[in-house]
Amino acid sequence: xxxxxxxxxxxEMMKSYIWLETADGSIQQVEQEVAMxxxxxxxxxxxxxxxxxxxxxxxxxxxxxxxxxxxxxxxCRFHHVPGRSNKERKIYDEKFIRMDTKRLCELTSAADSLQxxxxxxxxxRALARIIEGKTPEEIREIFHLPDDLTEEEKLEPxxxxxxxxxxxxxxxxxxxxxxxxxxxxxxKSVEVEEHVDERSVDDLLSFINxxxxxxxxxxxxxxxxxxxKEQKNGTSMGICETSEKDLKHNLHSKxxxxxNVDKTASSLGDVSNLLSMEDDxxxxxxxxxxxxxxxxxxxxxxxxxDREVEDFARRLNSSWVLSIGQERQPVHFSIxxxxxxxxxxxxxxxxx
Amino acid sequence: MxxxxxxxxxxxxxxxxxxxxxxxxxVRTSVLSKRWRSLWLNVPGLDLRRIDYPPYGQVPQGxxxxxxxxxxxxxxxxxxxxxxxxxxxENSDYREDFVGWIETVVERGVQNLEVDCLxxxxxxxxxxxxxxxxxxxxxxxxxxxGLPSLDPAVAVSLPCLKTMHLEDVSYDDDDPLFMEKLIxxxxxxxxxxxxxxxxxxxxxxxWSALRVRSQTLKSFVFSxxxxxxxxxxxxxxxxxxxxxxxxxxxxxDEIVLKNLTSLSMIEIGYGFQSKERSVIRNFLKGISSVxxxxxxxxxxxxxxxxxxxxxxxxxxxxxxxxxxxHNDMVKLFxxxxxxxxxxxxxxxxxxxxxxxxxxxxxxxxxxxxSLECVEIKLKEVTVVESVKTLVxxxxxxxxVLKKLxxxxxxxxxAYGVSSRAKKAREKKVRDKKVSDIVNELSTFTKLSxxxxxxxxx
Numbered sequence: 001x002x003x004x005x006x007x008x009x010x011x012e013m014m015k016s017y018i019w020l021e022t023a024d025g026s027i028q029q030v031e032q033e034v035a036m037x038x039x040x041x042x043x044x045x046x047x048x049x050x051x052x053x054x055x056x057x058x059x060x061x062x063x064x065x066x067x068x069x070x071x072x073x074x075x076c077r078f079h080h081v082p083g084r085s086n087k088e089r090k091i092y093d094e095k096f097i098r099m100d101t102k103r104l105c106e107l108t109s110a111a112d113s114l115q116x117x118x119x120x121x122x123x124x125r126a127l128a129r130i131i132e133g134k135t136p137e138e139i140r141e142i143f144h145l146p147d148d149l150t151e152e153e154k155l156e157p158x159x160x161x162x163x164x165x166x167x168x169x170x171x172x173x174x175x176x177x178x179x180x181x182x183x184x185x186x187x188k189s190v191e192v193e194e195h196v197d198e199r200s201v202d203d204l205l206s207f208i209n210x211x212x213x214x215x216x217x218x219x220x221x222x223x224x225x226x227x228x229k230e231q232k233n234g235t236s237m238g239i240c241e242t243s244e245k246d247l248k249h250n251l252h253s254k255x256x257x258x259x260n261v262d263k264t265a266s267s268l269g270d271v272s273n274l275l276s277m278e279d280d281x282x283x284x285x286x287x288x289x290x291x292x293x294x295x296x297x298x299x300x301x302x303x304x305x306d307r308e309v310e311d312f313a314r315r316l317n318s319s320w321v322l323s324i325g326q327e328r329q330p331v332h333f334s335i336x337x338x339x340x341x342x343x344x345x346x347x348x349x350x351x352x
Numbered sequence: 353m354x355x356x357x358x359x360x361x362x363x364x365x366x367x368x369x370x371x372x373x374x375x376x377x378x379v380r381t382s383v384l385s386k387r388w389r390s391l392w393l394n395v396p397g398l399d400l401r402r403i404d405y406p407p408y409g410q411v412p413q414g415x416x417x418x419x420x421x422x423x424x425x426x427x428x429x430x431x432x433x434x435x436x437x438x439x440x441x442e443n444s445d446y447r448e449d450f451v452g453w454i455e456t457v458v459e460r461g462v463q464n465l466e467v468d469c470l471x472x473x474x475x476x477x478x479x480x481x482x483x484x485x486x487x488x489x490x491x492x493x494x495x496x497x498g499l500p501s502l503d504p505a506v507a508v509s510l511p512c513l514k515t516m517h518l519e520d521v522s523y524d525d526d527d528p529l530f531m532e533k534l535i536x537x538x539x540x541x542x543x544x545x546x547x548x549x550x551x552x553x554x555x556x557x558x559w560s561a562l563r564v565r566s567q568t569l570k571s572f573v574f575s576x577x578x579x580x581x582x583x584x585x586x587x588x589x590x591x592x593x594x595x596x597x598x599x600x601x602x603x604x605d606e607i608v609l610k611n612l613t614s615l616s617m618i619e620i621g622y623g624f625q626s627k628e629r630s631v632i633r634n635f636l637k638g639i640s641s642v643x644x645x646x647x648x649x650x651x652x653x654x655x656x657x658x659x660x661x662x663x664x665x666x667x668x669x670x671x672x673x674x675x676x677x678h679n680d681m682v683k684l685f686x687x688x689x690x691x692x693x694x695x696x697x698x699x700x701x702x703x704x705x706x707x708x709x710x711x712x713x714x715x716x717x718x719x720x721x722s723l724e725c726v727e728i729k730l731k732e733v734t735v736v737e738s739v740k741t742l743v744x745x746x747x748x749x750x751x752v753l754k755k756l757x758x759x760x761x762x763x764x765x766a767y768g769v770s771s772r773a774k775k776a777r778e779k780k781v782r783d784k785k786v787s788d789i790v791n792e793l794s795t796f797t798k799l800s801x802x803x804x805x806x807x808x809x
Contacts, residue, residue, distance in 0.1 A: 063360075108369075109361050124365070128372035136383050145385045 018045065019057035022066050027057050030073050037076040039115040061113040068103075068110035075119055097126045101142055104130075363387075367394045374399045379418045393425045397435020397464065398457075419446065423456060432461045432488070441470035455480040461488040463512075468495040476522060484508045484537065493517040501525040508537025517545040528558045532565070541566055545573040553580040553603065561586040562604075566593075573598040575621065589638075597639075600648075607631055609638025618642045623650035629658050636664055643669050649676035649704065655688070656681060661715050662688035670694065671722075676701035679708060682738045686745060687715035696724045700742075703729055703761060707736040714741060720750040727757040733785040733809060735792075744796050753800040758789070760809040782809060 018035040021027045035051075036042045044058045045051050051058040060069070078084075078092050099107070104123055111119040131139055140147055361369075370378040370392055378392040398419065426433050436457045440450055454467060458480055469477055478498035483489070490512050501524045502508065516538065523530060535541065544564065553559070560583065564572060569591040579602050587601070590610040597612075600621025605628075618639050624632045632655075645667070647655075652675050656662040662684055670692045677685060682705060689695065726746050730739065735758070746756065786807050793805055 105361060108365060112362075112365055120365070120368070124369045125372050127369045131369070131381070132373065132377065136380065139381070139384060145388070148386045149383065149389070 016052075018051040019054050020051065020060055020069070021057040022060050022064055022069060023062040024065065026066055027054060028066065028069065029054075031077075033080055034073055034076045037080040037116070038072070039117075041114065063106075063113040064110040065106070068106050071103075071107060072110060072114065072116065072119065076116075079118070093122055097122060101127075101130060105143075363391065363394070366391050371395045371397070371399075374401060375418070375422070376400070390425075393422060397433060397437070398422060399435070399437045401437050401439040401466075401468065417446065419449075419453060423453070427460065432463075433457050434462065435464040435466075436462050437464070437466040439468040439470065442472075442475065451477045451480075455482065458482045458486055458489075461486070463488050464491040465489060466491070466493040467497050468493075469497045471496065473522070478524070484510070484534075486513075487511060489513050491515040493519075494521050495519040496521070498522040498524060502527065502530060502533060508534055510538045512540065513538045514540055515543040516541060517543075519545065519547040520549045522549075523556065526556065526558055528556075528560060530559070532563045535564060535566060538566075540568050542568055542570045544569055544571070546575070547573075548576040548578060548603075550577040550579075552576070553578045553583050553585060557583050560584060561588065563588045563590075565590045567591075569594055571596040575600040576603045578603045581626075602626070605631070607635050607638075609635060612638055613641060615639055615642050617644040617646070619646040620651045621648050623648065624654040624658065625650075632658055633665075640665065640667060641669050642667065644672040644674075645670055646674040647676075649678060649681075649701070652676070652681060652688070653678065656684050662691075664688075664691050667692050668694060671696040672699075673697070674699040674701075676704065678704050679706055679738065682742055683712045684715050685742065686717070689720065690716060690718055694722050695720070696722055697727075698723060698725070699727045699729070701729045702739055702742075703731040705730075705736060705738060707734075708738055710737075712738050712741055714745055717745070717749065720746070721752070723750045723753055725755045725757070726750075726753065727755075727759060729759045729761065731761055733760045733782050733789070735789055740792075743793065747793075747796045747798045747800075747803065750800055750803075753798075753803045755804050755806065756793075757806045757808060760786075760807065 016032040017029040018032050018041065019027060019029050020035070020041070036045065040061075041051070041058060050056045064072075075096060078096075079089060097104070104126055108120060108123040108127065111123060130142065134142070139145070366388070370381060375392070375395070375398045378395060381388045382390065382392055400419070423433065436454070438450060438454070440447055444450075446453075450467075450469075454465070458465065459482055465483075467479070471477070476496060476498050478500050479494065481500050481503065483492070483499075484502060485506065485508070487509075489510055492510075492513060492515065494517065496519070499518075499521055527533075531546075535544070544566075546562075562574075562585070565588075570593055572589065572591065572594060574587070575598075584605045585603050586606040586608065587604045588608040588610070589597075589612070592611040593614050594612055595614055595616045596618075597615060598619040598621065599607075600619075602622055602625070607627075624635075652662070655664060671694055673692060673695055677700060682702075689698075723746070728739070728743070735743070743756070743758075746753065786809060790805065790807060
């Protein structure tokens, strides 16, 4: 519709129109309120003052072709009206999004370049749904992706497992330390004298210092009020013997314990070479067993634990950081009697 | 043949698409092509909800710990993990590691944390204390986990927290001021959801009051299943910006509402049983400026019991009302409507109304001066006597009624595999029923000439 015609048809309704030029040179005009719903267009109009006439049409980014532009404006035309209910908008969106994948991709691209976030989200979700449940081959076919990875590269994520147990162990150390400290706090307020042997602390220390773990009972601390706090059991560090022994001695002795024992034992036994190697290496030491019963030692012990965990973490991190930059290779760790870590294989063998 | 369509999208858009999928699924895209290899790593958060559970005793083959890879990638590149959403139970992969991971992400500045721990009560994991002092947390949603005690020397400080949802959380802390301290440590809190477990009061006999005081709170959902009668429990809400409240509570003996001047919408879930009439009266007074009210059937039932004909105070601002009715409540309903002189929209759930042979006499025949739209939900394509009486009342007494909508919940279609012919027959029967009803209703006198009657089925 030319400007002249428009003037004849709607003399009273002097709607302003915005002029837009797509990358292929064609020029369109759209009602102002509809176009202004797109942040990018809004910005161009307000900041640069363009778009008010054919000669000063706003140049749209390359990713917007005329077909997509018209779709986008359909969307804007519906949504810019404030009075619509959420339900109405949702129903419209669901119908709007029904198009083939190619157009959906084009539309996402166009909406993104116009910074129309709600539409970007809508189309992205639709594309995410398309990917859902499909095999990699199917996805490659739908989107015509090149199958340019080597077989080895495709299996890559599996190899990463070798690096992970270190972090998992670190996570467990954190978790254990926290739990153990929490237990310590609770015990301070318990009036009833209970023999406090913390399996978790023991494990911690033994792992760091490379000694054997004693069998300890986990404790239940009770507070004055009726609420029972039960220490979670069963968190083993992947050391199968420990978990079995400890859990059997657990004061709870629910049948659930037995289940957990079996599960953790079997599942962790399979996980990685790393963990089973550590099993073989622990030697007994008895330095710290009685320490934590005495309240006075608590802060000192706490500090010591902090230091050791940090030290261990540092050692792990330093070797981890080195390995990041290299080709991924299985890396084996062992902990010798002195508690130092040593890389058995890998490009940086000999470096600590 | 075809050109690579999706590759025209920039990496950030591809990552955006992946962000709508659970992380476990998006990791799999790393085998698609060279370009897709590490796109999943750039998704700004981890969504570990609905992790598939491995069969009992079995480790899933080749289940890499992508979570560690992801966390390390972000840490080593100086990026924050923005979102961490997790849902796990004792059978989940990495069940042991979640607590450590949660602590790690909290330490490293996560913004949105959602933890749903499907473990048995006594086994549940406790969150790290660092959660009380995060400078980055914007949204915290915890279900079925434990919260540790507050350190009395350290105040709660959550300067960015806008959303806090605590559902069935165990609280270590015995301090009756725990919740107050927690809320006062959140200066920009807007959305607070608190669902207390059924045995909460047994476990915390000292917690005699819940005080929710916030200058910024806009939405408050409170639910308490406890029916414990040994302890007295007071709920106090002082929130001048509060717009929406959902109150579903069996337990509270005393409810104090202050400054709810912005309250626009209220939903009352469980009713008012075992509360004193004065408590209910004060509650209704506290919410008197509300515009949109949703009442459960049991709530309305209780109101009818406590107040003669359900005549509660007048709600002059109320324009939308949504309620459900039982059989014996239908006749009392018109008098109840007198409490809402400016009501425009009414949604009635009459799916529980069964057929009665006797005719009912309505409690009031007063005019409905402002009612514009009535929507009635019914179970099947029949209109029983009591409903007809009510519909007749609306049509005869509403001066400005524009729409009357009968919404039939059609359960017959739900029963799967009937043949096409059968379905066609059923549809025919239904259509006939509908047209019968339409014919009958059109015989009723309409006070408002432009009123439109619609059936949805």
